[in-house]
Amino acid sequence: MRIVPQLDRQSRLIVLVQKPTGKIAISLAFAVLLLLNGESLYIELATIAAALSFFPRQRRIMLSGATLYWLLVHPNLIRRSLIHSVAAAEGFAEGWRLGLLTAATMCAVLGALGLLLGFVGKRPNHLVGKRPVLVMVVSFLCLLMAAGTLPLHGAPRIAAWMLLALAGPYLWFFAYALDDYASRAHDPYRLQIGTFFPFWVGSNSSSTPIGKGAAYLRKMEAHTPKDLAVAQLKAIKLLIWLLYLRLALTVFHAIVYGGVFPAAEAFFRARGFPLLNLGVPTLAAALDQTAAGHLPRLSVAWAAVVAHFIAALVGVPIAGNMVVACTRMAGFNILRNTYKPLYATTVAEFWNRFYFYFKELLVEFFFFPTYVRYFKRHRRLRLAAATFAAATLGNLVYHFCRDSEYVFEMGFWPALAGLQVYAFYALVLGGAIAVSQLRGKRAPETLPLYRRAMSSAGVIGFYCLLEIFDDEGRGHLLRTHLAFFVHLFALPL
């Protein structure tokens, strides 16, 4: 018996959802499931999705309108704290003037992108036309370096940081648009706008484009009422699954870490029945202890690592697939962001299954451009170089560009040096994926179950330990993470 009903395979339901009453019913169900899944913007999300389902021919242009509405009303992605920090540092008063300046800069960013897209479309043989994403990312990094190293003051400093704060989160959304413009049949700018942090992100603020760009959306768009009904039923099915995961994660947190239901805990404690939990420290807390020179007990350290990995294994699918469900509800039957990661039998396959759209971004903009250009006569070197370009270099570039606040707070070079823990993570990840790819294919379906289970266990163990270094912050040195890691095996550093 399945715990999530196969709604998208029930022909009567598919027919019903194509009717006006069915559209309203499924929109209501969508809103309720969003609410149960903790999405605070459920009314707006469900209303827009419902509007799109009633006017499928205008879907793409309405999507652009909805995206602009989201930017205006819910600008989750914009690094407002950075804008406020730089304004305060330069004595620029908060209030309407800062709001106006932010809006003007945002218009300038979108306008500049429009010009760039036009240039790429008209001059495909120019350097910018040939490598538009490379030019854009390098320009962004140069601006970040200038803002973080040059002694700027006053208006130039505010302008530079505002540009970085506004363009940074959009970087990879723009990259997909540039990539689309470089192809033969691309969407016009008015439709590209709908792909820049679309409304379906809800209250999520990740800069990874889940649903990629216009080229992918064109492929995945529902073109018939039946396709739309199936996509929407898949959205509902996914939200039901996420609800189960969310409940499981909450129970897991309550048992392992505690503190999830403070009111309930106080209630039972007052009546002499304290709610017990395992009191496992978070991985961050265990690393803080290590940095302070107090290594946690071996069993506690292992518990912290395993608990952190399990929480990530459940938490990442919830966040990413919420966006996928909303995208499907809007009429784009995109693939899941996380799909059965525990079924992976190789390191490369796990990476593909765990955070699909981030991996796709790196594959699209780093792996393939490297693979088709360099070391073409050396097959193994070619594969390894492209893998490192994506999983290591691309991964680092993505996070460094995303977290420009650190450059503002620490300066360019200290912020770069502070990325050492994540750099180590990306290097090991790149190496492991390269080896995994060079070793060959994943385990075939015909392999005995125990052999598949053993392969999966090895992969899971690897990622569980690697999570210790999956830290994009600048809180600790690599030495601290390494000390904690070797402590797990009762070794001194």
Add this chain to the structure above:
Amino acid sequence: MNDRLMVRAFLRDLLERTGDRDGFADCDSLVMSGRLDSVDTLDLLVFLEEKYGVDFAERGFDRDDLDSLDSVMSLIGVARGTSR
């Protein structure tokens, strides 16, 4: 075996590697729909380079070109036209 049949057989092998034994029409999306993942795309790319001399560095790499049997065949056609 003509080119279309050869490419079709190669694509079928790629799909079967992951247990996907469903058929596919010439215009069916295989890459964008997720039936072929990036590792499979890579194998297809190498196959086209080695067997048909497609130079992706020169023409630019677009995964759309590898999405279906039809798009792969038109890519091969363009590559042959360019090389002549």
